[in-house]
Amino acid sequence: xxxxxxxxxxxxxQNLEASFRLWDTVQVLSPLDPRFVSVTYGxxxxxRDLTRDAVAxxxxxxxLNVAAHLTCVNASRAETLAIADQFASAGVNDIVALRGDPxxxxxxxxxxxxxxxxxxxxxxxxxxxxxxxxxxxxxxDRHPEATGPDxxxxxxxxxxxxxxxxxxxxxxxxxxxxxxxxxxxAKVGIDHVLTPGILPIENWKGARNFARxxxxxxPQWLDDAFETALRDGREDLLAxxxxxxxCSELLDGGVxxxxxxxxxxxxxxxxxCHALGVxxxxxxxxxx
Ligand code: FAD
Numbered sequence: 001x002x003x004x005x006x007x008x009x010x011x012x013x014q015n016l017e018a019s020f021r022l023w024d025t026v027q028v029l030s031p032l033d034p035r036f037v038s039v040t041y042g043x044x045x046x047x048r049d050l051t052r053d054a055v056a057x058x059x060x061x062x063x064l065n066v067a068a069h070l071t072c073v074n075a076s077r078a079e080t081l082a083i084a085d086q087f088a089s090a091g092v093n094d095i096v097a098l099r100g101d102p103x104x105x106x107x108x109x110x111x112x113x114x115x116x117x118x119x120x121x122x123x124x125x126x127x128x129x130x131x132x133x134x135x136x137x138x139x140x141d142r143h144p145e146a147t148g149p150d151x152x153x154x155x156x157x158x159x160x161x162x163x164x165x166x167x168x169x170x171x172x173x174x175x176x177x178x179x180x181x182x183x184x185x186a187k188v189g190i191d192h193v194l195t196p197g198i199l200p201i202e203n204w205k206g207a208r209n210f211a212r213x214x215x216x217x218x219p220q221w222l223d224d225a226f227e228t229a230l231r232d233g234r235e236d237l238l239a240x241x242x243x244x245x246x247c248s249e250l251l252d253g254g255v256x257x258x259x260x261x262x263x264x265x266x267x268x269x270x271x272x273c274h275a276l277g278v279x280x281x282x283x284x285x286x287x288x
Pocket of ligand 1: 043
């Protein structure tokens with residue numbers, strides 16, 4: 001099994017306590033030498049300023065390679081591109097470009113009257129600037145808006161052709177889900193740019209609700225296993241074992257990069273990374 005290259009997703013803090021939690025998360029995970037860390041953009045564009053500030057601060061203070069998420073929701077093209085420009089001015093040239101979801105309860109995506117209609121238009125516009133390394137989302141289990149069995153793959157191909165360099169997948173619970181998706185992608189010429197997104201399950205109830213909203217299929221065995229573990233007070237042990245097993249199967253199947261949805265809770269992600277052989281890098285300054 002190869003030791004994977006890893007990356008981490010964080011969300012921007014909404015208050016002082018959350019800022020400390022994010023900083024603690026960065027302190028725990030940065031010794032694992034991630035390829036990059038990314039900062040989400042709240043549903044409906046709700047964390048626009050917080051994302052911008054968190055991205056700029058992390059870039060300046062953590063020494064990590066930071067990627068900023070950007071969505072098309074509730075903003076004109078000019079406003080969206082102005083935010084991208086602000087990321088670039090702060091020295092952040094990595095963007096995870098998404099169509100995005102509206103805020104909770106607001107129904108489906110509605111295009112702003114002067115806004116981008118979809119993720120492909122956003123990717124094209126960002127690529128035209130020549131300033132950004134663009135990553136995008138991908139959906140091994142069917143996205144709720146997919147119109148047919150292959151539409152996620154066909155649409156991903158359009159996003160790659162529009163200028164994306166890598167796709168980070170939505171989380172999924174079984175390695176075969178990823179492998180089937182990877183095979184379909186390879187058939188349309190998308191290869192070696194797919195990075196599995198991994199959700200360490202801190203809280204099964206929350207993860208299950210999240211999965212239902214995203215269209216991620218929930219295997220019955222997983223639901224049963226957590227039900228038993230919860231009863232026995234062993235949820236933590238099960239979560240570490242299940243996540244490590246999923247990652248190991250992916251690595252055995254030829255995957256060499258993993259992207260962790262940390263939810264700003266670093267311990268489980270750290271333990272899984274350690275179990276996969278990702279060792280903390282000790283800086284020489286700390287040894288001398
Ligand atoms: P797209 O890939 O553009 O669309 C999703 C699917 O819908 C496609 O695969 C396709 O099947 C169908 N589809 C959409 N448009 C068309 C079309 N015109 N023609 C045909 N089919 C179409 N959300 C946030 O709000 N903030 C974030 O920071 C955030 N980060 C994310 C990070 C990752 C790695 C992932 C995977 C998702 C993230 N999301 C985030 C969620 C994302 O915004 C939602 O899943 C949203 O519904 C789709 O955005 P997208 O750009 O991935 O969609």
